[in-house]
Amino acid sequence: MKFRKAVLSALIAAAASAAAADQASPRLIGRFFSEKSSREEHRLGIAAFADIDLSGESEDSLELAGEIRVDCLHPNAPKDSAWMKKICNGSFSIAGTDGKYMRVAPMGCGFGVLAGCDMAGEWFPVSLKIPLSQLKGSRITKLELFMYNDTAAYAQHADDGNKWNNGSGIKLRARNFRVQAVR
Numbered sequence: 001m002k003f004r005k006a007v008l009s010a011l012i013a014a015a016a017s018a019a020a021a022d023q024a025s026p027r028l029i030g031r032f033f034s035e036k037s038s039r040e041e042h043r044l045g046i047a048a049f050a051d052i053d054l055s056g057e058s059e060d061s062l063e064l065a066g067e068i069r070v071d072c073l074h075p076n077a078p079k080d081s082a083w084m085k086k087i088c089n090g091s092f093s094i095a096g097t098d099g100k101y102m103r104v105a106p107m108g109c110g111f112g113v114l115a116g117c118d119m120a121g122e123w124f125p126v127s128l129k130i131p132l133s134q135l136k137g138s139r140i141t142k143l144e145l146f147m148y149n150d151t152a153a154y155a156q157h158a159d160d161g162n163k164w165n166n167g168s169g170i171k172l173r174a175r176n177f178r179v180q181a182v183r
Contacts, residue, residue, distance in 0.1 A: 026065070026180035029057065032143045035175040040073065044087070044172035045146035052140040052179050059132035064092065064104060066177035067123040068145070074169040081120045083151055087170060090147030092128055097137030104128050107147055123175070130179065140179060147172060 030052030038044040054062065070087050093101040105128045130140075149170040 026063075026182045029054065029062070029179045029181055030140070032066075032177040032179075033174075035173065037174075038146075038172040040168050040171055042149050042167055043146055044070075044090070044149055044170060045144065046172060046174050047142065047144045048177070049142055050140060053138065054130075054132060054135070054140065054179070055138045057132065057181060058183070059130070061181045061183040062130040062132055063127050063180055063182055064094065064130055064143070064177070065125075065127040065180055066174055067125050068172065068174045069123045070120055070147075071171045071173060072120045072169060073171060084120060086150040086153055087147050087172075088150060090145065092126075093142075093144045094130065094135065094140050095142035095144075096135040097139050097141060099141060100136065101142065101144060102131070102134055102136075104130065107145065143177060145172075145174060 030050055032048040032050050032052075036046045036048065038046050070084060072083070090107040092104045092107055094104055095101050149167075151170060
């Protein structure tokens, strides 16, 4: 009987903990898009327009969140993802009411925001603080994220039959990008 009470107590505690976690979930303020893909080019860019009102929001609670992935479309891609280091030198940017982009964070596989992003074809979560005090106006009107396909600089592997170049073989994808309050 003591065992059943202990199990029941543990289940009740777990349910209470889950309910508290649900209450602390981020509050959605605005959404940019469900899913978008870049073109297969040297500059892998994704842009979206929105009208997200940030009036009354606190700078320390705002974040840009979503997921990205890098897809290799080469038919005989290398077995490892070492080439991902050549998807680099990009950024996340947002624009306020003046329409001018403001860089939120650098982006590139293998360093910075995407330091853990080293597997092609897998979704990678991203969340970045929004510097509200630097944004012109109290609205976000645009989002842009991009990286460069510099695979032409990738050293050929013995098992790699690809002709890597800057203009083909790679796509950047993004999904569920939104602005949310986390406190």
